[in-house]
Amino acid sequence: AQRVTQPEKLLSVFKGAPVELKCNYSYSGSPELFWYVQYSRQRLQLLLRHISRESIKGFTADLNKGETSFHLKKPFAQEEDSAMYYCALLYNFNKFYFGSGTKLNVKP
């Protein structure tokens, strides 16, 4: 069975500090992983996907199959990064399994 674990419910950092939001997954197939973000009073939206190997708003995430991880990183956090972040696993072609989310609070 597939599973996504985000061990931290809340992560607080100061502006300018590095941030890492952890995500671990369990899946017997070939994983496709995503990070979704929900800013205050906004809808859930895609931040980035591992297959694109892109950097969005300064965030990057590398899929580590050995450690079954897909941690989200940003070297210098900004106050506008404060939001709820969800790691998600695509399985069975069209289904998504979401982690329980990490609330990132960037303090001034």
Add this chain to the structure above:
Amino acid sequence: DAMVIQNPRYQVTQFGKPVTLSCSQTLNHNVMYWYQQKSSQAPKLLFHYYDKDFNNEADTPDNFQSRRPNTSFCFLDIRSPGLGDAAMYLCATSRDTASGARYEQYFGPGTRLTVT
């Protein structure tokens, strides 16, 4: 400009009284999803439509049903809501992975259901 629309945004229903939540999309995506999200929990997939094909998750209660009369609309019916069904219900759309498209789900704002 909204691409995935959910109505109503807030719904109050009585215990046991059937309720229908609505989702519409302007993206012409062939896959539509319904998620249930309880407080501080992950969005949980209830079911999804791939075109007209309905795909139910094994652990979705029978109390939850869905209809998709056309590409643009999808409905979530809760036949006999219980107190435990109070949650945010999220609708999302995507193009299917077989199309080769860069896969992304577009979410609606959600409907918050209260059961009294």
